[in-house]
Amino acid sequence: MPLDVSMLGSRVVVRHRVGGTGPGGGPAMTDVVGRLLALDEATARVERRDGTAVDVPLASVVAAKTVPQRPLRRRGAAATDAEELTRITSRGWPATESVPLGGWELRAAGGFTGRANSVAVHGDPGVAVDEALVLVEAFYAARDLPALAQVVAGSAWDRAFAEAGWVGYGGARPGAIVQVADLEPAYVADSDALVESHASEGWMRMYHRVEDLRLARAVLEGPATVGFVSIGSPAVAIGRVVVTGEWAGLAAVEVAPEARRQGLARRIVQTSLAWAVEHGADKAYLQTMRDNDPAIALYRPFGFTDHHEYRYLTPGR
Template sequence: MTLDAPEVGTRIVVRHETGGVGPTGGPQMTDVVGHVLAVDDDSLTIEQRDGCPRVVDRATVTTWKRVPDRPVRRRRAVAIDAEELTRITSRGWPAIESVPLGEWELRAAGRFTGRANSVAVTGSPGMPFDDALARVRDFYRERSAPPLAQVVVGSEHDRLLAAAGWAPMDGYHGGAVVQVADLGASGTYAHDADARVSPVADDAWLSRYGRVSDPADARAVMEAPAQVGFVAIGAPGEAIGRVVVTGEWAGLSAVEVAPEARRRGLARRIVETSLAWAVGHGADKAYLQTMRSNEAALALYRPFGFVDHHDYVYREPSA
């Protein structure tokens, strides 16, 4: 049986054969739910609720149908496990090079940000802990980069890293608080009439972001997700922000305002436009990462319902 292919962007449920044998002796089936990212003659690529893409062989598909973009029942943002959220945030800020080590993710991106140049320590590495740390050291040594581990503060992994002699990284950017919020329905947030949202980071946007030593590396990381918007108000980019949607989650980052344009509400307008864009692209939850000492940022996001979820820290070998 030949089935019509769903359109890219459609939220669907696909039933397909797994290749195994079901309980009644027939083909084993499973369902995949998510938004269609890509379609070709051989496969469907579906983005699931956590942003993880799933490729389904079209020859194995038995049925598919559209489903509502926003399920009636949903999991609250605060209910997600911290390590699962770490994996989601990593998909929203993907490294140029990503290598799995069991459930850990070795990330490298020319030293553009700690998030893209550290091992995300979540789940099991699939080998003894000390052996995994040796693999981490080797990975970064081969790339002439310092070994760093991003880990949830207070987790068992955090305690194991401390016991192995990995100390918290010094400095302002040695970690962050992750906050989350449940998003309202379409129409809750206003897309500012003066705001521009582009799928690419132009030179003016990058110059305002200010943390860029190699524009190619920065663009490779920040432009990589399938659904990403670079928000700007004013010329040349008096205020900027970045919003990404992976599955049901939106990630906000890089909200910056020129010093001479502050105290005019531009940051709030960037955030509200970002949330309007996110809801329009299927998100019903959002996260952000900022320094716990950044009172201005925490105050900016508080009216939008953002609350603390967890803290993470970067650890590095002490010797």
Template sequence: MTLDAALIGRRIVVRHETGGVGLTGGPEMNDVIGHVTAVDGTSVTLELRDGRAADVALSTIVTWKTVPERPLRRRRAASVDAEELTRITSRGWPAIESVPLGDWELRASGNFTGRANSVAVTGSPRVPFDEALDRVQEFYAARSMPAQAQVVVGSSHERTFVDAGWIRKAGYFGGAVVQVADLEPAYEADPEARVTGRADDEWLAHYGRVDDPAHARAVMEGPAQVGFVSIGSPVVAIGRVVVTGQWAGLAAVEVVPAARRRGLARRVVETSLAWAVEHGADKAYLQTMRSNTAAIALYAPYGFVDHHDYVYLEPAG
């Protein structure tokens, strides 16, 4: 069998040369296991178990084969710690530019959303904290952007930043909540809903909050498995669903004012969950403002519960 686009969606293991020297003096080898998401003339892209993408150059591959799907060993959504979930949610809303600083992730996307234009603070920066702060501020200053950090409320990271003189971002004092749920196979997609892989102009117009469509599309269309839900012609309701690994992320549920209180938001959510399960997810998360009680009430019947809160911090002054 040829390693080509016909394998997209299949689970394979690839053994390839890393470019280093092995213990016996020969080429160093590495095995990568995941689902094929793309194949071109130079490389194959695999989605790993945790949702990360791994690109392997075809010229380095020594051997490969298809492997059976993993038996499902379900891990409850609520058991994941806040730092791991922060990394998972970041993969579902990927920045155009992502630069690691130890475990931290410096993200920049032309100021489209705070999540894609802040440093995601998890683990350790692997350098002294003062040096890490300098690098953060230099990164954003070089892009003419304000420095801001996404931190879990009540974490040691929040306390350390506050002790260094950082404060909650103006207009964001209430913070955001991350909710999670374990998924079931019983959701039904709405027969009138459409799910496509691209945010077209009409979808973006209903989403709003978009100054530069190119930046918005680069972020929202970034993951390998993403669906843009719309209902109606003309469109009256939208939503976005993404699957990375076993996790689904739900976002951007919007209904035009004239069509509210007709169950359209629920139909978007149900369609999104059905699509997520179909694409391999067994857990889901959402992120919304703590003050958005309507959104929290919308998701409650599907088993979503609070996991943690986060805020954005910025240097004082």
């Protein structure tokens, strides 16, 4: 069966040639299994369950078909390794520029948020630590940005950076935490909530942490499957939800001061989780500051618990 637009959004298996000779003497082939995200005249983009996307040239496709949705999760959110979860969260908040340094990811987006303008430290950089740190500093200096590293607090890399003279960035505030939850199919979207694929002008006004609108939109709207949730016209409550593979990420839940203490934030979260399940997620994460007690209290009834803490480091000179 050839690929066609009716398969978009479905789980598919695509067999394609990869070059060279296979074990039987014929062309070498491989299968890609995942959700068909995009299809044009030349390429099919398939998202694997870990959120990574594979672009398959249509000229190399031998066969394709839809397959049943994956079985229920085999591993809960809490069992995910902290470094793996760092990779997953990075896909949900993609920088406009991403350059690999071995297993690390050098990210830049003109200074819009620390997550999109720091090196995500996971795996091995492929070079000696001292050399890796020089390359990190050079990357950010070339873009007129401060050199920042996002590290899992208390990890071996956290200690290695500290030994190299890197220090905490942003003052004495407590570190940020990543919370996770296993999702259930019972969430019901709020009837008054609107979920759009792009951030409306009203949504962006509520978000308000924007100096360069173009850069902000590039990051916020970057993932293939993202929803911008709002209640009210004009919006008085907003949130952002992204799905990459089997994971959903929640962010930017905000309520206008005059509309607080009316349960709007809870309704935004409920709608976001319902949308995430509808789009194939069975686990979710969010990132907040450890001292943000109202946010932590908001998410607790939805089953979110602490997974790990991370912090930003910068050269101490």
